[in-house]
Amino acid sequence: MAQESADLASDYQFWLQKLSAWEQASSKETQKDTCLHLSGFQEFLRQMYEILKEMDSDAILERFPTIGQLLAKACWNPLILAYDESQKIVIWCLCCLVNKEPRTSAESGLNSWIRGLLSHVLSAFRFDMKEVCLFTKSLGYESIDYYPSLLKNMVLSLVSELRESHLNGLNTQSRMAPERMMSLSQVCVPLVTLPDMEPLVEALLTYHGHEPQEVLAPEFFEAVNEAFLLEKIVLPTSSVVSLWFRHLPSLEKATLHLFEKLFSSKIICLRRMECCIRESFLPQAACQPAIFRIVDEMFRFVLLETDGAPEVLAALQVFTSCLVEALKKEKKQLTFALRTYFPYGAPCLAAALSQHPEAIPQGHRLQPLLHISQLLREAVEDCTRGCPRNPFESWFLFVHFGGWVDLAVAELLLREEAEPPAGLLWLLVFYYSPQDGSQQREQSMVELKVLINRLLMLLRSGSLSATDLQEAAESPSGDPRPPVCGQLVRRLLLSLLLWTPEGHAIVWEAVTHMAHTDAVIHEIIGFLDQTLYRSQHLCVEASRKLARDLLKELQAQV
Amino acid sequence: MEPLVQQTERFSELLAVSCGSLVSTWDAEKVRRALQWARYLLHVYRRFAGRGRVREALERRLPARGGPLGLRSFAALESGDARLALRLLRNRALAPAAARALPSLLFPGPAADHRDDVPQSRLVLLARRGSALRLLCRLGGDAPRSALLRTHAELLDARLHELGGADSAAARKLLDTLWTRGPREHVLDVTAEALLLREEDPETAQITDPAGADETQKLLRWLLESPEVLAAFCRHLPARRLASVAGCHHALSRAYLDLLTTWATRLHYDLQMGAWVPTQMEDMPWEELCLRLQSLCHAQPFLREEVLVTLRSRKTLDGDFEVPGMSIWTDLLLALPGGA
Numbered sequence: 001m002a003q004e005s006a007d008l009a010s011d012y013q014f015w016l017q018k019l020s021a022w023e024q025a026s027s028k029e030t031q032k033d034t035c036l037h038l039s040g041f042q043e044f045l046r047q048m049y050e051i052l053k054e055m056d057s058d059a060i061l062e063r064f065p066t067i068g069q070l071l072a073k074a075c076w077n078p079l080i081l082a083y084d085e086s087q088k089i090v091i092w093c094l095c096c097l098v099n100k101e102p103r104t105s106a107e108s109g110l111n112s113w114i115r116g117l118l119s120h121v122l123s124a125f126r127f128d129m130k131e132v133c134l135f136t137k138s139l140g141y142e143s144i145d146y147y148p149s150l151l152k153n154m155v156l157s158l159v160s161e162l163r164e165s166h167l168n169g170l171n172t173q174s175r176m177a178p179e180r181m182m183s184l185s186q187v188c189v190p191l192v193t194l195p196d197m198e199p200l201v202e203a204l205l206t207y208h209g210h211e212p213q214e215v216l217a218p219e220f221f222e223a224v225n226e227a228f229l230l231e232k233i234v235l236p237t238s239s240v241v242s243l244w245f246r247h248l249p250s251l252e253k254a255t256l257h258l259f260e261k262l263f264s265s266k267i268i269c270l271r272r273m274e275c276c277i278r279e280s281f282l283p284q285a286a287c288q289p290a291i292f293r294i295v296d297e298m299f300r301f302v303l304l305e306t307d308g309a310p311e312v313l314a315a316l317q318v319f320t321s322c323l324v325e326a327l328k329k330e331k332k333q334l335t336f337a338l339r340t341y342f343p344y345g346a347p348c349l350a351a352a353l354s355q356h357p358e359a360i361p362q363g364h365r366l367q368p369l370l371h372i373s374q375l376l377r378e379a380v381e382d383c384t385r386g387c388p389r390n391p392f393e394s395w396f397l398f399v400h401f402g403g404w405v406d407l408a409v410a411e412l413l414l415r416e417e418a419e420p421p422a423g424l425l426w427l428l429v430f431y432y433s434p435q436d437g438s439q440q441r442e443q444s445m446v447e448l449k450v451l452i453n454r455l456l457m458l459l460r461s462g463s464l465s466a467t468d469l470q471e472a473a474e475s476p477s478g479d480p481r482p483p484v485c486g487q488l489v490r491r492l493l494l495s496l497l498l499w500t501p502e503g504h505a506i507v508w509e510a511v512t513h514m515a516h517t518d519a520v521i522h523e524i525i526g527f528l529d530q531t532l533y534r535s536q537h538l539c540v541e542a543s544r545k546l547a548r549d550l551l552k553e554l555q556a557q558v
Numbered sequence: 559m560e561p562l563v564q565q566t567e568r569f570s571e572l573l574a575v576s577c578g579s580l581v582s583t584w585d586a587e588k589v590r591r592a593l594q595w596a597r598y599l600l601h602v603y604r605r606f607a608g609r610g611r612v613r614e615a616l617e618r619r620l621p622a623r624g625g626p627l628g629l630r631s632f633a634a635l636e637s638g639d640a641r642l643a644l645r646l647l648r649n650r651a652l653a654p655a656a657a658r659a660l661p662s663l664l665f666p667g668p669a670a671d672h673r674d675d676v677p678q679s680r681l682v683l684l685a686r687r688g689s690a691l692r693l694l695c696r697l698g699g700d701a702p703r704s705a706l707l708r709t710h711a712e713l714l715d716a717r718l719h720e721l722g723g724a725d726s727a728a729a730r731k732l733l734d735t736l737w738t739r740g741p742r743e744h745v746l747d748v749t750a751e752a753l754l755l756r757e758e759d760p761e762t763a764q765i766t767d768p769a770g771a772d773e774t775q776k777l778l779r780w781l782l783e784s785p786e787v788l789a790a791f792c793r794h795l796p797a798r799r800l801a802s803v804a805g806c807h808h809a810l811s812r813a814y815l816d817l818l819t820t821w822a823t824r825l826h827y828d829l830q831m832g833a834w835v836p837t838q839m840e841d842m843p844w845e846e847l848c849l850r851l852q853s854l855c856h857a858q859p860f861l862r863e864e865v866l867v868t869l870r871s872r873k874t875l876d877g878d879f880e881v882p883g884m885s886i887w888t889d890l891l892l893a894l895p896g897g898a
Contacts, residue, residue, distance in 0.1 A: 053667070078696075082689035088665075088682045095661040102658075111658055118661060119647045122681055124688030125695070132706065135748070138739045139713050140626050144640050147687045149712055153705035154694050161701060180699065187693045194686060 008047065015044055016066060019073035028186070031079065035189040035219045038083045045074075045089040049096070057099035057110070067097065068113070075121050083190035087121060094118055125150075151196045158184065159203045166207055178215045181207075185220035192223045193232045205239040205246075214246060221247035229257045241285040251291060255298050258282060262315045263302075267555070268526040270533035273318045283322035287330050289340035292323065296341075300396055310526055317402035324354070345397035349375045357403035365407055366421065372404060373423035376430060381438055395434035405431050406534060409495050412452055420452050432488045444485060451489065455496055464502045466509035469493060487523060490514060494527055498543045507546060511554075518558060525554050559612070562602065563619050569595045569638060570620065570628035576645040577627060581652045586659035589646065593663060596639035597675050603635035631720055639677040640684070710744075711751035718773040729776040730783075737787055746787075746794050750803050752777055757806045774807075782813055792817050793842065797850045801857035811861055815854070815868055822847055822890065827883050834886055848893045855894055866896065 018041075022034050052060055052067075060067060074080050074090050081087045094114050102108040123143045127133045136146060165176035185204055191197045201224060209215045224243055227233045235243075244251035258280045262273055277283060286292035299316045306312055342350045352372050360368060379394040398404075408424050425445040429436070436444065454472040458464050473489050497503035497510055515521045528551040532544060572592050575581065606612040617632045629638065643664050646652055652660070670678045695702040714736075721728040736745050753774060781788055792800065792814050804811035824841045825834040834844040851869075855862040873879075873887035882889050 078689045078692045082686060082693055085682075087685040087689065088678075091661075091665050091682065091685070092667055095665050095667075098658055098661050100658060102654075108654060111654070114661070115647060115657060119644075121685050122644060122647065122688070124685060125691035127706075132710075132741075132744060134739060135710060135736070135741070135744055136713070138736050139710075139717055140630065141713050142641065142644065143688065144637055144644060144684060146709055146713060147684055147691065150705060150709040151687050151691055151694075153708045153712075154691065154701060157701035157705045157708075158694070161699070180697065183697055187697060191690050191693070194690060196687065197690065 008051075011044055011047075012064070012070070015041060016070050016073075019070065019077065022077060023073055028183070031183075031186050032217070032219065034077070034079045035186060035217075035223075038080065038086070038190055041074075041080065042084060042086045042089065045086060045093065049089050049092050052093055052096040055096070057097055057107070060097060067093075068110075071097070072117060075117050078124060079187075079190050081121060081124055082194075084193060091118060091121060094121075148196070155196060155200045159199050162200075162203045162207050178209070178211055181209065181215040182217055185216040189217070189219050189223045192220075192227045198233065198235075201233070202235065202239045205235075205242045216246070218247060218249075221250050225250035225253060229254060237281055237284050240281045241288065241291070244285050244291055245288060248294070251285075251294055252298065254280065254282065255295050259298070259302065259315075263309075263311055266311075266522060267558075268311050268314050268522075268529055270314060270318055270529055273315055274322065274533075277315070277319055277322050283319065283326045286319075286323050287326050292341050295319075303396070304392075310523065313399055313402075314526065314530065316400060320400040321402075342397055342400075344393045346375065346379055349379060349394070349397065353398065353401045353404065357401075357407045360407075365411055366424075369404065369408055369411060369427065370421060370423040372398075373427040377423075377426060380430070391430075391434050395430065398431065402530075403534065406531075409491060410499070413455070413492065413496055413499065420449055425449055428488060429485075432485060447485075448488070451492070455492065459496070459500060459502055464506060466506045466513055469496075469506070469510050470513050490520070490523065491527060494524065498531065498547055504542065504546055507550065511550060515554070515557075521554055521558055525551060525558070528554070559615065562612075563616060565595065566599060566602075566616055566629065566635070567619065569599055573638065573642055573645075574625050574628040576642055577649060579651045581646065581649055581656070584653050584656045586656050589656045589659060590663060592642060593639055593677075596642055596677075599635045599638050600675055603632070606632075637680070640680050643677050643681060707747055707751045710748045711755055714748055714752050714777075715755060715773045718776050721776075726776045726779055730780055733777070733780045734784075737784070742790065743794055746791050749777060749781065749791065750795055750799060753803050753807060753810075757802075778807055778810060782809060788813060789817065797846075797853035798857075800850070801853040801861070804854060805858040805861055811854070811864065815864060818847065818850060819868060819872065822886050825886055827886075829883075832883070834889065848890065851890060851894055855896075862896070865894065866891070869894075 018037060022030050055063070064070075071090060071093055074086070081090070094117060097110070098114055099107045099111055102111060125143070125147065127136070161176060181204075188197065188201060188204065192201055204216060204220070205224065207216075221243055224233070224235075225247070228235060228240060228243075244254060258276065261276045282295060286295055299312070299319070303309070303312050303316070338350045338354060339347055349372070352368065352375060355368065357365075376394055376398060380391040405428065408427050412420050412424050412428075422445065425448050426441070429441055429444045429448060433441070433444065451473065455469075458468050458472060473493060493510065493514065497507040503510075511524065515524060528547050531547050532551070569592070572595070606616075613632050620629055620631065629635065634641070643660075646656075646660055647664075664681060665678050666676065670676050673679075717732060718729055721732065756771070756774060781791060795803070800814065804814050821842045824837050825844060825847070826837060827833070828835045836843055851865055854865050869887050869891050873885060873891060876885040876887055879885045879888050882892065
């Protein structure tokens with residue numbers, strides 16, 4: 001309690017000093033400093049109000065003798081009054097200060113002073129020219145009548161000024177001076193959440209000046225971004241894209257904000273992810289290669305930091321598919337611009353990967369898969385150039401497009417021929433363990449082939465049981481597999497269970513066997529969710545229904 | 559219905575006296591009651607905003623009791639509480655007990671944040687908007703002035719609309735008052751702006767506001783029927799602006815042209831200087847006359863036609879001289895595009 005008191009006292013002093021400094025100089029620096037502290041000061045005001053509302057006027061003055069000064073300075077600072085809810089909280093604080101039973105003339109004087117201050121706050125704007133004031137009075141209008149209209153017209157005038165300045169490109173005389181633009185953007189910082197200001201905010205964001213460097217204040221971009229992320233303003237997509245394009249920190253913040261939403265829950269739900277991603281406007285913005293590169297970089301970083309966490313992978317895949325959709329809407333073909341989006345992979349690889357797996361008819365799926373496998377293999381295992389390339393780059397490119405792995409699994413399990421194609425095996429092993437050396441990978445491929453053959457044999461034997469399946473999945477030598485390959489094995493088993501009629505019969509039992517830890521259950525849930533979300537073209541309705549039921553059951557368990 | 563009307567009239571009276579010294583007799587209870595009535599009337603407004611008959615009935619009774627300081631229209635019911643609040647806050651004559659109670663009545667605190675029938679959130683919005691205006695105007699430039707002009711034009715338009723119908727006697731009175739009180743230049747600027755108000759977007763104006771022309775007509779009639787104002791209007795406004803306004807209103811363009819030709823006759827040719835000079839100091843000089851006629855010609859094709867026809871007929875009457883220096887009409891025509 002005492003500590004809180006001490007903290008408040010020092011905060012109080014801090015803010016009193018700040019307010020005094022701000023009122024003495026009204027330079028650009030002061031304005032900038034004020035804008036930086038607006039939200040902090042509002043927080044402080046809220047805290048003060050919580051305390052003041054429990055006290056009466058005398059007690060307040062005893063504890064905070066300079067409270068009048070503090071509140072008055074706040075009232076005379078239009079930047080503070082313009083911000084968010086600060087004007088409301090200041091008014092509430094002033095109301096607390098009113099002496100309900102004044103006994104001395106000083107106390108009455110205080111009440112009178114407070115009323116004056118309240119009156120000032122409510123009519124913060126007065127015309128400079130007395131004569132103009134007279135005209136308004138002659139018409140019989142008061143501030144309540146003309147403030148909304150005047151503000152609307154003010155915004156309109158400024159927007160026209162900006163538009164004209166924009167159009168008169170080379171005509172330096174009618175251009176808006178950079179200093180004016182800077183001041184304008186600074187002044188808008190506290191006002192971005194005021195609905196009347198929306199046309200001006202939009203016009204500023206989409207104004208493309210003719211100076212080489214940015215003319216708008218960075219704190220303006222920050223304020224708009226913050227308001228947008230907290231859903232306090234509504235802006236058209238083009239304005240938001242413009243904002244992020246011009247102010248890198250805002251883009252990063254927006255991406256982090258999205259990541260927080262996506263990765264906060266351990267349970268992966270792709271539909272929810274898609275919703276969040278779409279609403280964030282980032283896919284539309286990422287149609288600009290420069291923006292995509294930055295978001296991609298952040299995905300890459302998180303992927304590395306979390307060692308390829310499944311929710312990050314899933315989010316990346318959903319994001320990429322949203323991007324592809326957004327590009328289609330913009331009538332740009334992804335294939336033409338690929339180099340600019342994915343400079344780190346071979347162009348032919350990027351081209352191959354960006355085709356739509358769902359669009360490929362059954363029976364023609366093997367060819368593109370093998371092609372991709374070959375390209376990736378070349379990129380990863382190419383030793384002719386001397387030092388081996390970093391396989392991570394190729395893997396990172398590959399994992400953007402999740403549909404191919406689904407396709408590869410389907411091809412392996414539902415084939416009629418005896419031998420599983422080596423290319424598909426390579427692809428799957430690479431997807432799940434990119435960091436393996438070529439020897440380890442060869443070994444894994446062999447084990448995978450053995451497993452698949454066993455599974456297919458069991459399938460064709462006519463009597464498939466859950467225990468058979470489990471045995472087939474375990475290694476003959478009994479040594480525990482590294483977890484990643486465990487994921488692959490489970491995926492194969494689950495796919496088999498879902499996609500074959502024989503599998504349907506034993507699915508519940510088999511899944512119960514598999515689901516022995518929470519981590520595994522989450523993994524299975526993720527797989528089921530992904531199947532429902534993405535693999536419509538691979539599943540029949542019966543499989544989908546089964547997947548839905550399984551998913552509900554497992555979700556209830558965790 | 560009748561109780562409602564009475565309630566409205568009573569509140570209107572309260573509102574009217576809230577600026578004056580009568581409030582020195584008010585106590586906290588009276589203020590509370592007044593605000594309650596205001597709240598009730600706000601609900602009335604919301605309920606009947608779409609119902610023509612009640613609205614009309616109320617509007618017919620309104621201006622009578624309250625006068626210009628009371629409730630002026632049905633629409634004013636929507637902001638009655640805030641208006642009363644602002645007036646009382648500002649009124650130094652308000653009895654101390656009432657004045658003490660006022661702040662907490664108006665701003666009850668977070669509990670009232672989501673209520674839409676108490677003035678708190680609207681007053682707070684007003685404060686925020688006022689600060690916005692202060693900040694934006696501080697930037698300077700043309701924007702504040704043009705915004706102000708436009709707002710005043712809109713407000714004038716609204717007042718004229720309130721005076722209802724085609725009866726322009728009340729409109730005349732209002733406009734005469736404005737002209738007398740001044741500032742005159744501002745009145746002229748606002749009049750020009752108001753006359754251009756609907757011309758920017760003629761299509762939508764036609765659809766959404768077919769009766770809007772009424773207000774413009776009232777304004778125009780007053781202007782044309784007040785010679786002093788008209789003369790000042792035609793001299794004070796810049797040539798280009800006046801030409802735009804004239805381009806939109808034919809009657810005005812005729813009157814303007816008549817004035818210009820009258821002013822032209824005041825010039826005489828000075829042989830020594832070789833130019834047309836004014837007879838008296840306050841006459842319009844040659845250069846300005848030319849500029850104004852040129853602006854008219856550039857504004858609209860039909861205006862150009864009118865100007866040329868007028869000048870040509872005068873030239874003929876004068877004797878149809880071709881030599882410069884003999885007839886001002888000849889020289890003016892020479893100075894205009896397509897005049898020679």
